[in-house]
Amino acid sequence: MMVETVLSRSVRMICASGLALGASAAFAQEAQQPMQKVEVTGSRIPTQNLEGTSPVTVIGAKDIKTDGVRDVESLLNNMPSVFAAQTGNVVNGASGTATVDLRGLGANRTLVLVNGHRLPMGSANSVAADLNQIPAALIKRVEILTGGAGAVYGADAVAGVVNFIMNDRFEGVQVELNGSGYQHKQHGTAGVASIVAGRAASNPGQFHVPGDVNSLDGKSKEFALTMGGNFDNNKGNATLFFNFKRTDALLQSERDWSACSLSSSAAGFACGGSGTNATGRITNLTTGKVYTTDATGTPRAYSTATDAYNFGPINHLQRPDDRYGLAASLHYDIDDKTRVYADIAAHDDHTDAQIAPGGLFGDVYTVKYDNPFLTPAWRTALGLNKAGDSTDVVIQRRNVEGGGRVADFTNTSIRSIIGVKGEIGKWTYDVFAQAAKVRSTGASQNYFSSERAKRAFDVVNQNGTAVCASVVNQTDPACVPYNVWKVGAVTPAMLNYLQIPGTQSGFTEQQIQGANMAADLGEYGLQLPGAKSGVGVSFGVERRTEKLELNPDAASQAGDLSGSGGPATPQKGSYTVKDVFGEVRLPILEGKEFAENLATNMSFRHTNISTGTSANTFGIGLDWQPMSSFKLRASHQKAVRAPNVIELFSPAGLGLYDNDADPCAGDKPSASAAACARTGVTAAQYGKIQDSPAGQYNANFGGNTKLSPETAKSNTVGLVLTPMRNLSFTIDYFDIKVKDTISNVSPTTTLQKCLDTGNPLFCSKIHRDALGTLWLLPQGYIEATNVNIGSLRTTGIDVSANYAFKVADYGSFGIAMNGTYLDKFEVEELPGEGSYDCAGLYNGSGKCGQPRPVWRHKLRVNWNSPWNVDFAATWRHFDSVKLEKDSNQALLKGSFNAVDNNMSARDYLDLAATWNITKKIALLGGINNLFDKDPPITSLYGTGSGNGNTFPSLYDAQGRKFFLNLTAKF
Numbered sequence: 001m002m003v004e005t006v007l008s009r010s011v012r013m014i015c016a017s018g019l020a021l022g023a024s025a026a027f028a029q030e031a032q033q034p035m036q037k038v039e040v041t042g043s044r045i046p047t048q049n050l051e052g053t054s055p056v057t058v059i060g061a062k063d064i065k066t067d068g069v070r071d072v073e074s075l076l077n078n079m080p081s082v083f084a085a086q087t088g089n090v091v092n093g094a095s096g097t098a099t100v101d102l103r104g105l106g107a108n109r110t111l112v113l114v115n116g117h118r119l120p121m122g123s124a125n126s127v128a129a130d131l132n133q134i135p136a137a138l139i140k141r142v143e144i145l146t147g148g149a150g151a152v153y154g155a156d157a158v159a160g161v162v163n164f165i166m167n168d169r170f171e172g173v174q175v176e177l178n179g180s181g182y183q184h185k186q187h188g189t190a191g192v193a194s195i196v197a198g199r200a201a202s203n204p205g206q207f208h209v210p211g212d213v214n215s216l217d218g219k220s221k222e223f224a225l226t227m228g229g230n231f232d233n234n235k236g237n238a239t240l241f242f243n244f245k246r247t248d249a250l251l252q253s254e255r256d257w258s259a260c261s262l263s264s265s266a267a268g269f270a271c272g273g274s275g276t277n278a279t280g281r282i283t284n285l286t287t288g289k290v291y292t293t294d295a296t297g298t299p300r301a302y303s304t305a306t307d308a309y310n311f312g313p314i315n316h317l318q319r320p321d322d323r324y325g326l327a328a329s330l331h332y333d334i335d336d337k338t339r340v341y342a343d344i345a346a347h348d349d350h351t352d353a354q355i356a357p358g359g360l361f362g363d364v365y366t367v368k369y370d371n372p373f374l375t376p377a378w379r380t381a382l383g384l385n386k387a388g389d390s391t392d393v394v395i396q397r398r399n400v401e402g403g404g405r406v407a408d409f410t411n412t413s414i415r416s417i418i419g420v421k422g423e424i425g426k427w428t429y430d431v432f433a434q435a436a437k438v439r440s441t442g443a444s445q446n447y448f449s450s451e452r453a454k455r456a457f458d459v460v461n462q463n464g465t466a467v468c469a470s471v472v473n474q475t476d477p478a479c480v481p482y483n484v485w486k487v488g489a490v491t492p493a494m495l496n497y498l499q500i501p502g503t504q505s506g507f508t509e510q511q512i513q514g515a516n517m518a519a520d521l522g523e524y525g526l527q528l529p530g531a532k533s534g535v536g537v538s539f540g541v542e543r544r545t546e547k548l549e550l551n552p553d554a555a556s557q558a559g560d561l562s563g564s565g566g567p568a569t570p571q572k573g574s575y576t577v578k579d580v581f582g583e584v585r586l587p588i589l590e591g592k593e594f595a596e597n598l599a600t601n602m603s604f605r606h607t608n609i610s611t612g613t614s615a616n617t618f619g620i621g622l623d624w625q626p627m628s629s630f631k632l633r634a635s636h637q638k639a640v641r642a643p644n645v646i647e648l649f650s651p652a653g654l655g656l657y658d659n660d661a662d663p664c665a666g667d668k669p670s671a672s673a674a675a676c677a678r679t680g681v682t683a684a685q686y687g688k689i690q691d692s693p694a695g696q697y698n699a700n701f702g703g704n705t706k707l708s709p710e711t712a713k714s715n716t717v718g719l720v721l722t723p724m725r726n727l728s729f730t731i732d733y734f735d736i737k738v739k740d741t742i743s744n745v746s747p748t749t750t751l752q753k754c755l756d757t758g759n760p761l762f763c764s765k766i767h768r769d770a771l772g773t774l775w776l777l778p779q780g781y782i783e784a785t786n787v788n789i790g791s792l793r794t795t796g797i798d799v800s801a802n803y804a805f806k807v808a809d810y811g812s813f814g815i816a817m818n819g820t821y822l823d824k825f826e827v828e829e830l831p832g833e834g835s836y837d838c839a840g841l842y843n844g845s846g847k848c849g850q851p852r853p854v855w856r857h858k859l860r861v862n863w864n865s866p867w868n869v870d871f872a873a874t875w876r877h878f879d880s881v882k883l884e885k886d887s888n889q890a891l892l893k894g895s896f897n898a899v900d901n902n903m904s905a906r907d908y909l910d911l912a913a914t915w916n917i918t919k920k921i922a923l924l925g926g927i928n929n930l931f932d933k934d935p936p937i938t939s940l941y942g943t944g945s946g947n948g949n950t951f952p953s954l955y956d957a958q959g960r961k962f963f964l965n966l967t968a969k970f
Contacts, residue, residue: 053621068963072131073098080820080856084953094353095126096409102159109158120436124506137224150639151603168329170228181216184959218250236332249320253313258948261312264897273308275693276396297375297486311356338422358563359399362776370461408443444502447561456482506550516540531587539582547574548645566654573649581605597625615640631720643707652702658845665691685772698781737793747782819857844942853879874910903936932960
């Protein structure tokens with residue numbers, strides 16, 4: 001007898017009732033139907049018990065369509081236990097991939113499986129599995145196990161496992177057409193539109209309030225084709241799948257609440273921006289005065305209030321994306337006990353992330369009196385009084401003439417698996433080999449070359465004409481001088497010389513060979529006296545090799561792309577993991593009074609890593625069902641996560657980090673002169689250091705080959721109630737703690753610790769540039785390379801409820817709810833320095849990062865009417881979150897502006913309906929965010945998951961979404 005796939009029968013029941021949304025597999029089974037043994041996600045032992053000791057949440061294919069999202073990461077982000085990671089709304093800091101982050105512990109601590117097999121690293125820039133490889137149209141269901149499964153599946157399952165079960169047994173031909181788009185009424189966010197309009201009155205070139213979106217924008221369309229059939233008297237099946245999906249771009253300028261880059265003060269929000277502006281910010285190092293210019297070449301004092309650059313509008317709010325997917329599966333039963341199988345999947349994804357124009361982000365240039373570009377007013381301002389005079393200036397100027405900086409990503413993968421499984425005597429087995437490769441290419445466009453800029457400012461006067469000195473001495477005959485001294489003076493020839501592309505190419509490679517065997521030892525008479533079922537066992541071996549290589553071009557390696565955040569260093573490395581693992585399921589009592597079922601399971605894995613480390617992981621669980629309607633479950637897991645290739649081998653290089661402010665910058669620093677001196681500020685610099693208007697500073701990030709594995713302990717305790725056949729409730733407590741986390745000491749922590757204590761351990765890592773800043777020149781930065789340090793801990797409660805009932809003459813109804821209460825999210829950044837709790841808090845520019853609502857839920861009501869039309873209504877809720885600085889926790893509290901204090905709660909109502917036109921053709925349509933609610937806004941959204949004054953990967957940011965799906969089967 002072949003073993004059914006994970007939870008197969010229980011999921012069929014749930015889907016039939018229309019309750020697959022977030023459903024626990026706790027539904028009561030129909031006793032009159034014979035049971036088959038299945039493998040439950042989190043265990044490799046086939047069993048008739050459809051519930052494991054760790055809770056598993058199931059999302060069915062029907063609910064995937066009803067959600068109206070065709071991006072897998074967006075589908076998962078709708079679940080309360082999932083936090084936003086890389087999505088199509090991430091721009092500054094995008095990797096071009098899509099990832100999932102269970103419990104908010106990090107995407108690299110969530111293991112992603114397809115049909116029980118591990119996905120490869122996402123790209124040469126991101127090791128977390130790329131969900132873009134998984135076509136939504138082919139998903140049969142998704143199973144989410146949180147709470148750790150490292151002993152069963154190996155490294156990376158610290159927070160849990162997401163297992164995608166694909167449709168690999170299809171018969172016939174199926175065509176799917178999907179389309180969606182957004183409609184939005186502006187002026188919904190109180191005050192923001194008027195703020196933008198106020199700035200637009202004086203600066204219409206940079207500020208504009210968009211009009212209502214009467215037609216759809218941000219559109220997405222998809223075509224999917226599935227073909228399959230059985231052959232050789234149903235001994236085999238072959239399934240082939242192809243899809244294409246295109247998503248249009250949305251700019252922040254197309255929504256009023258993101259039409260300017262918000263700053264905040266005691267008076268409220270205002271349109272802020274970057275000091276690297278459109279007309280130039282020129283600092284005379286001799287006098288310390290800061291100027292900008294106009295169309296006549298007349299300098300005036302730079303004003304942050306009026307001259308800061310509005311960098312938001314040109315940024316993508318939603319990235320454009322083109323994606324192709326191909327999958328094929330084949331299995332053949334050689335006999336009734338042996339099946340050979342093979343799967344192959346490929347994808348090609350192209351996207352680009354556009355942010356504000358590049359240009360010159362701060363470097364020192366020497367300006368001479370005889371520079372023909374200088375007007376007399378500029379010579380006076382710079383103190384150039386006579387021939388031979390020169391001065392040094394720092395120049396910051398946006399390349400508004402050249403357009404936004406574009407990071408272009410193409411990721412192409414191919415993944416194949418071949419194996420044989422079946423039965424030998426009373427044992428089942430599975431032997432397989434898997435190979436995967438992801439090729440990544442990236443291009444950085446519209447960036448200035450820092451080296452060429454230096455030559456373009458080294459100007460000599462030839463008969464009143466500005467000529468590059470490098471042209472005169474023939475070191476660079478192509479050089480064209482750059483004129484920043486007058487607005488409108490930049491020519492195409494200047495841009496053609498200064499703008500250079502940057503490219504990166506690389507790959508990740510994965511090779512896995514594995515084998516496992518399982519048996520019910522009751523077949524040999526091995527069972528406890530009080531049990532009807534025998535002892536179940538499973539054991540196996542696995543060998544996995546991971547390899548990564550990234551090769552930036554010479555310009556990227558040299559850090560020659562101004563505004564790119566620092567040099568892109570080559571990366572190359574590999575490691576091999578060898579595992580031996582086993583499980584035992586021990587039924588203790590069955591069919592007894594107060595013990596219809598009492599069982600325990602234990603799992604163990606020994607891991608050897610070629611980097612010279614080894615680890616043991618284990619798990620133990622207990623099921624106690626005193627009566628058919630009541631069940632208790634508990635589990636304890638120890639998980640281990642080995643450092644990945646990037647964490648181990650990434651060379652150190654400059655990058656950007658967010659901070660509210662440099663306490664030692666500005667004319668009135670918040671830190672004392674003595675404290676700032678510890679960080680490298682001289683007495684002459686104190687009170688004269690420019691702060692970063694964009695809140696971004698330099699840090700030196702990189703890998704560490706001496707890293708040790710992380711360790712985690714996970715505990716769950718749960719209750720399952722099934723008081724009647726079509727009603728179930730589950731409540732599960734979780735507690736996950738990760739120790740020796742692979743991370744870096746936050747540069748903001750390093751800076752604050754140095755200010756507070758003067759400890760050389762911290763102060764030695766701070767390097768200020770010649771101007772005293774940590775951002776203006778490349779010489780200013782804080783060291784932040786990887787170390788094993790600190791810990792993470794999250795605790796909370798998951799609840800779910802499912803109810804289905806029939807109403808005479810009106811069909812059947814179903815209610816499904818899934819919610820998560822986040823009790824704690826504790827971070828200990830430095831051992832012995834105390835911890836802080838981010839539950840219910842946020843600060844995209846600070847320590848807590850993205851919002852972590854205390855309560856989130858998703859509740860859906862289904863109506864399967866008798867008239868071939870089904871309806872669904874979904875309520876999604878996010879609790880409000882406070883700014884971390886409003887906390888009374890010593891490590892978080894600080895000064896803040898009241899307008900940033902709270903991101904209010906959000907409730908979204910989604911509607912969908914399916915019309916079964918015939919037995920072969922169905923039309924589904926719906927509206928998400930029916931009332932077009934704007935997302936909550938803040939000026940402290942940071943980068944990464946924060947974008948456009950909010951967190952668009954968490955909240956519905958684009959507006960009201962319309963979607964349509966046509967499915968035809970032949």
